[in-house]
Amino acid sequence: MSVNEKIVLVKRPEGMPGSADFEFKEEPLPVPQAGEVLVRTLYISVDPYMRGRMSAAKSYAEPYPIGEVIMGGSIGQIMESADPQWKEGDIVAGLWGWQRYAAASTESLRRIDPDLAPVSTALGVLGMTGLTAYFGLLDIGKPQEGETVVVSGAAGAVGMIVGQIAKIKGARVVGIAGSDSKNDYLTKELGFDAALNYRTEKDLKAALEMACPNGVDVYFDNVGGEISDDVLSLLNPNARIPICGQIALYNLEKPDNGPRMQTALLKNTALMKGFLVGQYAKDFGKALPELAGWIQSGQLQYAENIVDGFENTIEAFLGLFSGDNLGKQLVKVSEMTK
Amino acid sequence: MSVNEKIVLVKRPEGMPGSADFEFKEEPLPVPQAGEVLVRTLYISVDPYMRGRMSAAKSYAEPYPIGEVIMGGSIGQIMESADPQWKEGDIVAGLWGWQRYAAASTESLRRIDPDLAPVSTALGVLGMTGLTAYFGLLDIGKPQEGETVVVSGAAGAVGMIVGQIAKIKGARVVGIAGSDSKNDYLTKELGFDAALNYRTEKDLKAALEMACPNGVDVYFDNVGGEISDDVLSLLNPNARIPICGQIALYNLEKPDNGPRMQTALLKNTALMKGFLVGQYAKDFGKALPELAGWIQSGQLQYAENIVDGFENTIEAFLGLFSGDNLGKQLVKVSEMTK
Secondary structure (H helix, E strand, O other): OOEEEEEEEOOOOOOOOOHHHEEEEEEEOOOOOOOEEEEEEEEEEOOOHHHHHOOOOOOOOOOOOOOOEOOOOEEEEEEEEOOOOOOOOOEEEEOOOOEOEEEEEHHHOEEEOOOOOOHHHHHOOOOHHHHHHHHHHHHHHOOOOOOEEEEEOOOEHHHHHHHHHHHHOOOEEEEEEOOHHHHHHHHHHOOOOEEEEOOOOOOHHHHHHHHOOOOEEEEEEOOOHHHHHHHHOOEEEEEEEEEOOOOOOOOOOOOOEEEOOHHHHHHOOOEEEEOOHHHHHHHHHHHHHHHHHHHHOOOOOOOEEEEEOHHHHHHHHHHHHHOOOOEEEEEEOOOOOO | OOEEEEEEEOOOOOOOOOHHHEEEEEEEOOOOOOOEEEEEEEEEEOOOHHHHHOOOOOOOOOOOOOOOEOOOOEEEEEEEEOOOOOOOOOEEEEOOOOEOEEEEEHHHOEEEOOOOOOHHHHHOOOOHHHHHHHHHHHHHHOOOOOOEEEEEOOOEHHHHHHHHHHHHOOOEEEEEEOOHHHHHHHHHHOOOOEEEEOOOOOOHHHHHHHHOOOOEEEEEEOOOHHHHHHHHOOEEEEEEEEEOOOOOOOOOOOOOEEEOOHHHHHHOOOEEEEOOHHHHHHHHHHHHHHHHHHHHOOOOOOOEEEEEOHHHHHHHHHHHHHOOOOEEEEEEOOOOOO
């Protein structure tokens, strides 16, 4: 109990990351200074965007420094507080990443009410994942009743929420995912109008044309690459394309070529925009109750894929790129205490 | 005087259009019906976008029908009126295209005041060309003081207006054009901060990096292709990219491949949008006086390249793709009478 364990980046992955890019490291338990608390990690979030930060390339977030802990969203319980506003036992969400314990500035924490919903949802549907789906779809995609929304990575954490919110807004929703069982879940459990398996469709473009007889008004892009090329060939006038992720490209060793898409945007006077959920921080307080309300009314379901044990964190992260996970991928590190 | 002459499309060009794709055709002079006027063409506009309408591919405008006159913007003088609101001798702008005479519904016409500015400007800086630059730059590009704006096709009709409006808004402006004499004009006459020759620069990307030491905030894209790939590699966070044209691609026989752009948009939370000036029709009345004011104050200059004679219309159109024209390309068909 006096030792912290964390996972650090030891070298920048080339292509697909592997366990040799990371190392487990022990160090003394940190001591919270004034305005900080010591948290014990309950859940760790592993997300595709972290792959980007493992590279040295310039992007919206700084590259992870070599030798430092992998940062990202986590949920924890306060063990010791050096801030009178926060007390032992409180559940908090923060950005201390892949470690068993952390001393965190209370300014960086968000309080979680464990009676409202399972605390793990603060990393998923009631956290960055749900907010990413909410703002990308509603602020950029702006689906209208009767329009057609296509979402790639549809069985991923963000994708499945995107599709359900688009249904709530009255759109026809077509998902693209990598297995028939995922697609069954999307259509039978989540109410997607159609779902296509990009691995087994011989002609994805033709299948998309069948599934989108009125063209594509909104394409919520989680994957990039050839799947996106096919969707972009079916745009309607004034289509909107929120770019949320490009997971198909993250592990390529060389930049990938494809058809230039500017002509499709020009012909259809379409809008494409990359976004980052942090841009909407001032509106989180409005969005979270709306998401929670949809969960309570049964209109919004979520799926979590929880791996048990801090020692399995790297494997859980690497699994994101195999396309096998359904919904939000989390690692459970320790039990909440009453 | 009792015969009209027009240019019709006889086959859809494959790759670069040629004179064999068109035919001159004579027909009796049309007789204006109630609500119409007979106009004699003074100036014809030839524009790169017309290449797109010569193909059968779905786009924002219908393909030109085979055997029909090439439609587009023209200026004319009324010879005969069957609408009491319009009288003989009035100067009008409309969309009757490549013909010497036309019977035009007065609802489709805009009155031109020949005392305000040369009537040819109603097809250029005080017409669709100027309005395209104005709305694409200001509504999508939104240049801020001190930002860097790059414009491709910078010595073209739209590009040179874009650059000057960006200067009026206090931005650093870098143009890309195809000859040193054009670039001299841009920097010495129009006040561009820098201009690069894409034909002679050995490494355009490196030259752009030198010319844009603070990165690129707005890229007004008239050309597409490899020039655009280079600019897009230098985007700043929250960059905006109005897609106005893709002239580098219009005459390709096969779709062109290049680096996928979505990653650059995602990394920089950038916005890319194709647009069509017609989307802003309700605001033309606000924009035209502002453009005219800038001309009067000397802040906005324009260049016209006027070819004389209806018989040279096809040649003037084909010349657009050689990259030799500076500013707006017009054909003078007949003299205005007092």
